[in-house]
Amino acid sequence: xxxxxxxxxxxxxxxxxxxxxxxxxxxxxxxxxxxxxxxxxxxxxxxxxxxxxxxxxxxxxxxxxxxxxxxxxxxxxxxxxxxxxxxxxxxxxxxxxxxxxxxxxxxx
Numbered sequence: 001x002x003x004x005x006x007x008x009x010x011x012x013x014x015x016x017x018x019x020x021x022x023x024x025x026x027x028x029x030x031x032x033x034x035x036x037x038x039x040x041x042x043x044x045x046x047x048x049x050x051x052x053x054x055x056x057x058x059x060x061x062x063x064x065x066x067x068x069x070x071x072x073x074x075x076x077x078x079x080x081x082x083x084x085x086x087x088x089x090x091x092x093x094x095x096x097x098x099x100x101x102x103x104x105x106x107x108x
Contacts, residue, residue, distance in 0.1 A: 003075050010071060014064045021056035024049040 001009075028045035039047040 003071065003078060006071055006074075010064070010067055014060060017060045018057065021052055021060050024053045027052055 027048050033043070033045050035043045037044040042050070
């Protein structure tokens with residue numbers, strides 16, 4: 001899979017995970033709102049909102065950062081490999097750029 005596709009899949013996948021972690025109201029509906037069940041003194045749906053919302057988003061952010069850094073390293077190593085092969089040459093710029101000839105008959 002190309003790095004472009006990996007980046008797209010990574011972004012879309014983590015977008016979905018962020019939606020699941022940040023929007024905790026559906027979790028409360030799935031688990032039910034029962035004030036008799038308490039965790040650390042909070043009703044269960046409050047505790048799930050805190051744990052999944054804050055800590056879930058933190059965990060997803062750490063995972064995304066780790067995987068995005070790996071992908072950036074892969075992109076960088078691919079660009080360096082192209083540079084070594086000579087396939088990624090950019091024209092030199094500056095006053096001694098001899099690769100470009102001025103267009104004759106045209107003036108600014």
